[in-house]
Amino acid sequence: MLRISVILLLFALPGYAHQLPDTIPGDYINRPEVKAFIKKLVAEQGFERDFLEALFYPVRQNEKILAKVNAPAEGISWQRYRKIFITPERIRAGVAFWQQHDSLINSISRQYGIAPEYLVAIAGVETYYGRHTGSYPVLQSLTTLAFDFPKRGRFYKKELVEFLLLCREERLSPLKLHGSYAGAMGIPQFIASSYRFYAVDQDGDKVRNLWQVADALGSIANYFKQHGWQSGMPVAIKAQTTGGGHLSMADTVARKPRYTLAQLQAAGVRPQGEFKADKVVLVQMNGKTTPEYWIGSRNFYVITRYNHSPKYALAVHQLAQAIRAKRTTP
Incomplete structure (x- = not known):
């Protein structure tokens, strides 16, 4: 009976009416802690139990995710970390990205009071200006980390709840979204809670789409503003x-x-x-x-609210300065 329910419910998800779902039980649906998690979501957030059971039914653990989360880039030396992001290629690509979206970037900069080079640099560090937004299914990433990464399991359980709420609010398919191994999404790599609370509909199409440049850059700017960025202050x-x-x-x-x-x-x-x-x-x-x-400065601290590593904040700062310098002096 559950097998039939899985097929019917997953067919009903947006964008999946013509795709046959995997109906072989995954690694999580029969685990007591996952059943308790589903029960809590039903009681506290009003989800349908059948929907959640169908959603989690095929989800499997991803060992690659666990390997990556245990060896983050921030764990390497500053010199090695810097070489990843401060390269001639990434600087040139940043200049080209800025030139391509010049009017949009300057408009967002004026609206939110954020220096434009830092909007560009965040996109450059996070996803190489939108080229690499991640290929991991977000549902699988968050489920794996929520239930098989004890060190931060509580955090990822919260983000899994936020992700499901996000999908319900924005009418997104939780099976369709892909991102980083840690569940970050779109050009700015927002985690689900940040997506819900800081993403904006910059282009006015009534959809907050972080894979779209205007919404992505507007959301970065809004995130900085909400965390206390001071216009005109050096970083x-x-x-x-x-x-x-x-x-x-x-x-x-x-x-x-x-x-x-x-x-x-x-x-x-x-x-x-x-x-x-x-x-x-x-x-x-x-x-x-x-x-x-x-x-x-305070603005340096704001960047560490985006990613808590000082290495990250300094890489963003140096990339921003290099892009601005290259843009003004070809």
């Missing part, structure tokens, strides 16, 4: 240090700015150029021989 600058007074002030993780420039200067830290911000953070990047220090 980061390399610092020189003397003595050891700065050591207790340096962070290797993302923290809110809490020092003044005067406090850093008193501890032997000097920005390598003009830099104006009310509160700053001192970030330590591990160099090949000696640490590399950067001063970050």
